[in-house]
Amino acid sequence: MNFDFTTEQEILRKTVRQFVDDEIMPHIAKWDAAGSFDTSIWSRLAELGLMGVCVPEKYGGSGMDYNALAIVCEELERGDTAFRTAVSVHIGLNSMTLMQWGTEAQKQQYLVPQAKGVRIGAFGLTEPGAGSDVAAMTTTAIRDGDCYVLNGQKTWISLCDIADHFIVFAYTDKAKKHHGISAFIVERSMVGFTSKAIKGKYGIRAGNTGELFFEDLRIPVENRLGEEGEGFKIAMSALDNGRFTVAAGAVGLIQACLEASVKYCHERETFGKPIGEHQLVGQMIAKMEAGYQMSRLLVYRVGELKNKGIRNTRETSLAKWQACDFANKAADDALQIHGAYGYSDDYPVARYLRNSKAPVIYEGTREIHTIMQADYVLGRRNDKPLAKMLPKWPFDE
Numbered sequence: 001m002n003f004d005f006t007t008e009q010e011i012l013r014k015t016v017r018q019f020v021d022d023e024i025m026p027h028i029a030k031w032d033a034a035g036s037f038d039t040s041i042w043s044r045l046a047e048l049g050l051m052g053v054c055v056p057e058k059y060g061g062s063g064m065d066y067n068a069l070a071i072v073c074e075e076l077e078r079g080d081t082a083f084r085t086a087v088s089v090h091i092g093l094n095s096m097t098l099m100q101w102g103t104e105a106q107k108q109q110y111l112v113p114q115a116k117g118v119r120i121g122a123f124g125l126t127e128p129g130a131g132s133d134v135a136a137m138t139t140t141a142i143r144d145g146d147c148y149v150l151n152g153q154k155t156w157i158s159l160c161d162i163a164d165h166f167i168v169f170a171y172t173d174k175a176k177k178h179h180g181i182s183a184f185i186v187e188r189s190m191v192g193f194t195s196k197a198i199k200g201k202y203g204i205r206a207g208n209t210g211e212l213f214f215e216d217l218r219i220p221v222e223n224r225l226g227e228e229g230e231g232f233k234i235a236m237s238a239l240d241n242g243r244f245t246v247a248a249g250a251v252g253l254i255q256a257c258l259e260a261s262v263k264y265c266h267e268r269e270t271f272g273k274p275i276g277e278h279q280l281v282g283q284m285i286a287k288m289e290a291g292y293q294m295s296r297l298l299v300y301r302v303g304e305l306k307n308k309g310i311r312n313t314r315e316t317s318l319a320k321w322q323a324c325d326f327a328n329k330a331a332d333d334a335l336q337i338h339g340a341y342g343y344s345d346d347y348p349v350a351r352y353l354r355n356s357k358a359p360v361i362y363e364g365t366r367e368i369h370t371i372m373q374a375d376y377v378l379g380r381r382n383d384k385p386l387a388k389m390l391p392k393w394p395f396d397e
């Protein structure tokens with residue numbers, strides 16, 4: 001067991017941190033208020049090789065290991081959750097799903113350009129009537145010659161107006177329930193596709209989230225990902241990767257809460273001393289630190305399992321659940337430490353608190369992860385290796 005980062009990973013951390021300090025921090029309050037961020041950030045992320053960080057070099061990526069992705073997510077969310085969410089869907093939910101399930105032709109057509117940052121990928125699973133209960137979806141893809149005809153709607157989809165293509169899930173055979181769901185690569189340019197952003201979000205305001213509509217949209221058969229009926233399995237394996245990035249990002253959010261709170265603890269005085277010297281304030285800082293350290297251990301353990309090609313659904317669920325809960329609590333305490341000033345735009349902690357809530361909801365709510373963990377421990381759930389696993393690291397180039 002080795003808890004040290006490699007030299008390459010340390011350089012990556014410093015690079016992303018510098019990028020966040022220089023190019024995100026100075027603008028984020030403005031972007032959060034405006035409800036969008038400067039899209040030139042995408043090309044800067046691509047220049048730094050961050051759009052394909054754990055994608056093999058032969059597919060246009062940087063070829064770094066899965067923990068490198070965790071480092072990127074941690075550092076980006078220290079800046080703002082919107083950027084980590086973008087990387088979560090582009091890499092965690094889309095690129096890694098193509099790495100795991102895509103044909104060689106699909107990898108060449110979609111994975112290569114998105115690892116280089118030339119195209120952006122996203123992920124459409126949730127519907128107005130189907131969130132935690134995925135099988136309640138009503139979107140259908142009916143085979144017609146060498147196409148499928150897609151009809152339906154998705155909602156709460158990150159990068160809905162920005163992504164060039166989406167991995168979308170639909171019933172090809174409703175009677176088979178979970179086994180009747182299939183996955184497809186749907187391009188924005190396909191006739192019958194429209195999207196619409198959701199306005200007035202509680203948090204992650206700089207990020208783009210919204211609805212996708214499919215009306216008699218014809219998808220070529222070669223855009224089906226995996227076999228007919230494998231969609232549910234593909235969606236769940238995609239979440240194993242997406243949740244890993246969400247958990248890593250939560251570690252970065254706790255770090256941001258700690259930085260802001262420690263600074264304020266030294267600056268603000270009450271009853272003749274800095275507030276950090278009051279035991280009850282110190283207790284909040286100590287709990288943040290504990291959450292930070294515990295979450296990091298859980299996250300990087302998952303990265304190691306991925307590097308070794310070992311199925312990690314259980315460990316990923318635990319890391320995601322705990323890290324997001326810790327981050328939500330850390331953000332609440334960070335605002336508390338700032339008193340009334342925290343309740344304003346003068347400090348970043350109100351944004352941290354708003355941003356910390358969605359990760360407790362998306363990619364499996366707190367309650368769904370609690371149920372999963374109880375099921376594992378009580379013997380009601382037991383995972384077998386999937387037919388197709390992510391490639392082990394180092395990648396066989």
Ligand SMILES: Cc1cc2nc3c(=O)[nH]c(=O)nc-3n(C[C@H](O)[C@H](O)[C@H](O)COP(=O)(O)OP(=O)(O)OC[C@H]3O[C@@H](n4cnc5c(N)ncnc54)[C@H](O)[C@@H]3O)c2cc1C
Pocket residue numbers: 089122123124125126130131132133155156157158159204209358361362363364365366367368371
């Ligand atoms: C900012 C943001 C970005 C998102 N991005 C994406 C995206 O890119 N792609 C995508 O597909 N989706 C995305 N989502 C959607 C997200 O994954 C869903 O919101 C999530 O799966 C929960 O579904 P729901 O909102 O329909 O809640 P519901 O499933 O309706 O749950 C409502 C409440 O009931 C609880 N509950 C449900 N079932 C049970 C149960 N069996 N036992 C106990 N409690 C239960 C839940 O925990 C929750 O508290 C995003 C959401 C947000 C907020």
